[in-house]
Amino acid sequence: xxxxxxxxxxxxxxxxxxxxxxxxxxxxxxxxxxxxxxxxxxxxxxxxxxxxxxxxxxxxxxxxxxxxxxxxxxxxxxxxxxxxxxxxxxxxxxxxxxxxxxxxxxxxxxxxxxxxxxxxxxxxxxxxxxxxxxxxxxxxxxxxxxxxxxxxxxxxxxxxxxxxxxxxxxxxxxxxxxxxxxxxxxxxxxxxxxxxxxxxxxxxxxxxxxxxxxxxxxxxxxxxxxxxxxxxxxxxxxxxxxxxxxxxxxxxxxxxxxxxxxxxxxxxxxxxxxxxxxxxxxxxxxxxxxxxxxxxxxxxxxxxxxxxxxxxxxxxxxxxxxxxxxxxxxxxxxxxxxxxxxxxxxxxxxxxxxxxxxxxxxxxxx
Amino acid sequence: xxxxxxxxxxxxxxxxxxxxxxxxxxxxxxxxxxxxxxxxxxxxxxxxxxxxxxxxxxxxxxxxxxxxxxxxxxxxxxxxxxxxxxxxxxxxxxxxxxxxxxxxxxxxxxxxxxxxxxxxxxxxxxxxxxxxxxxxxxxxxxxxxxxxxxxxxxxxxxxxxxxxxx
Numbered sequence: 355x356x357x358x359x360x361x362x363x364x365x366x367x368x369x370x371x372x373x374x375x376x377x378x379x380x381x382x383x384x385x386x387x388x389x390x391x392x393x394x395x396x397x398x399x400x401x402x403x404x405x406x407x408x409x410x411x412x413x414x415x416x417x418x419x420x421x422x423x424x425x426x427x428x429x430x431x432x433x434x435x436x437x438x439x440x441x442x443x444x445x446x447x448x449x450x451x452x453x454x455x456x457x458x459x460x461x462x463x464x465x466x467x468x469x470x471x472x473x474x475x476x477x478x479x480x481x482x483x484x485x486x487x488x489x490x491x492x493x494x495x496x497x498x499x500x501x502x503x504x505x506x507x508x509x510x511x512x513x514x515x516x517x518x519x520x521x522x523x524x525x526x527x528x529x530x531x532x533x534x535x536x537x538x539x540x541x542x543x544x545x546x547x548x549x550x551x552x553x554x555x556x557x558x559x560x561x562x563x564x565x566x567x568x569x570x571x572x573x574x575x576x577x578x579x580x581x582x583x584x585x586x587x588x589x590x591x592x593x594x595x596x597x598x599x600x601x602x603x604x605x606x607x608x609x610x611x612x613x614x615x616x617x618x619x620x621x622x623x624x625x626x627x628x629x630x631x632x633x634x635x636x637x638x639x640x641x642x643x644x645x646x647x648x649x650x651x652x653x654x655x656x657x658x659x660x661x662x663x664x665x666x667x668x669x670x671x672x673x674x675x676x677x678x679x680x681x682x683x684x685x686x687x688x689x690x691x692x693x694x695x696x697x698x699x700x701x702x703x704x705x706x707x708x709x710x711x712x713x714x715x716x717x718x719x720x
Numbered sequence: 721x722x723x724x725x726x727x728x729x730x731x732x733x734x735x736x737x738x739x740x741x742x743x744x745x746x747x748x749x750x751x752x753x754x755x756x757x758x759x760x761x762x763x764x765x766x767x768x769x770x771x772x773x774x775x776x777x778x779x780x781x782x783x784x785x786x787x788x789x790x791x792x793x794x795x796x797x798x799x800x801x802x803x804x805x806x807x808x809x810x811x812x813x814x815x816x817x818x819x820x821x822x823x824x825x826x827x828x829x830x831x832x833x834x835x836x837x838x839x840x841x842x843x844x845x846x847x848x849x850x851x852x853x854x855x856x857x858x859x860x861x862x863x864x865x866x867x868x869x870x871x872x873x874x875x876x877x878x879x880x881x882x883x884x885x886x
Contacts, residue, residue, distance in 0.1 A: 430746075430749075433749070433752070484771060485771070485846060486774075489775035489779065490771075490775055492783075493762075493778035493782075493783060494778075496783025499787055500755065500790075503787070503790055503791075504748075504752065507748055519794050522787050522790065522794075523791060526787055526791075529783070529784070546772075
């Protein structure tokens with residue numbers, strides 16, 4: 355690959371933009387979560403710091419930094435310190451393969467007496483457009499469990515350990531259903547590359563040969579089962595209520611992060627919200643058409659690309675709000691019900707779903 | 721040059737963590753070190769232009785199998801106690817057989833693999849190519865492996881069901 359300064363600069367720019375966006379998800383989502391829960395439970399919620407309590411997250415962050423960092427005497431010091439990082443890395447990296455906008459041609463610019471973007475290179479709003487995109491996401495997501503498991507074990511606290519063990523069993527179970535559900539979208543697009551999956555969804559299809567609909571996977575009847583399985587499993591994968599058994603406070607104090615304090619605890623908090631954001635991006639990409647704006651054939655220019663980015667963000671925001679809404683609406687299940695649901699309902703349904711979708715694809719109905 | 725640096729870094733990571741697996745007394749640390757070693761191996765696959773295999777390596781070994789290992793280690797709460805070798809014969813057999821294996825391995829690597837060039841040309845390792853190979857050329861071994869796994873599942877079920885019935 356030839357060394358190209360413009361190319362490298364653009365890539366670095368993309369990395370910085372994506373990371374900053376992802377890092378800002380946590381404070382904003384914490385505020386949304388606390389105010390949202392207050393709204394649902396008919397109480398004011400945090401409303402003292404700044405307008406509408408918007409600066410509450412900054413106050414929290416400051417508190418986290420200033421708190422004493424306690425390491426329990428019985429803990430395995432190395433793993434206790436490393437565990438929060440294990441959790442954070444997959445949450446940060448999965449976002450790299452998600453396309454967040456329409457690619458467009460960069461116009462030739464003359465700045466500082468030099469020519470930039472000669473030959474109109476195409477700017478692709480994705481950090482790494484690899485041909486195994488979705489497998490990479492599942493690979494990194496499957497590593498996310500190590501943060502929780504290691505934290506639970508290294509704390510040498512029985513509640514932490516139970517939290518860690520529950521998390522590993524839960525994530526193994528639901529990973530299968532999640533991955534198998536996503537296979538149907540891969541079959542429809544015929545590719546593992548996430549940009550291909552979005553391009554396939556930016557076309558149109560006729561429902562019962564009458565209604566012209568955008569080919570978003572969620573709108574195609576053959577995909578509904580797969581969407582439901584994926585959506586519910588996503589809650590289990592991100593350890594959110596109704597599936598947050600790793601930190602079920604009624605039974606396990608605070609689960610795997612009982613012993614954690616200060617910034618180490620904040621890292622767990624951040625990775626939870628970032629995993630949630632990454633999962634929302636993935637759902638939007640696989641089922642809600644990614645950056646596609648329906649009934650509009652986007653021209654490959656910068657303003658159209660900007661609109662698609664805003665549209666993609668809107669989809670992700672809606673999904674994140676649903677995550678919050680569900681958390682404060684549906685109570686926690688029992689652990690054996692969770693396991694039964696995963697292995698005896700979702701897994702067989704996911705297999706059936708693959709057969710159905712494969713039949714549809716073979717018949718060229720999708 | 722850059723690829724070389726990445727190769728040597730991750731090769732070192734893979735070897736060092738593999739040594740940690742063998743030498744560290746704590747089973748949890750050993751399991752986590754094995755994960756790190758598998759991850760470094762996945763980087764090797766990426767360098768060999770086989771990203772699909774790299775992803776599978778991480779999903780299957782690092783993501784699924786090692787989580788199960790860790791799960792079992794934690795569930796049984798294995799203590800890192802050192803057991804004294806009961807029979808010197810076992811110790812002797814263990815050392816000699818592993819030494820013989822190592823010598824054999826090095827011999828075959830030097831004789832067959834190390835100094836023969838790989839076939840030139842683009843190496844197709846995407847999902848489609850691997851699927852075609854698996855379901856056409858290697859369909860028989862593939863099905864045999866699935867029967868083997870099925871037998872293992874049935875065996876595990878039989879053992880656990882018997883203990884429940886008692």
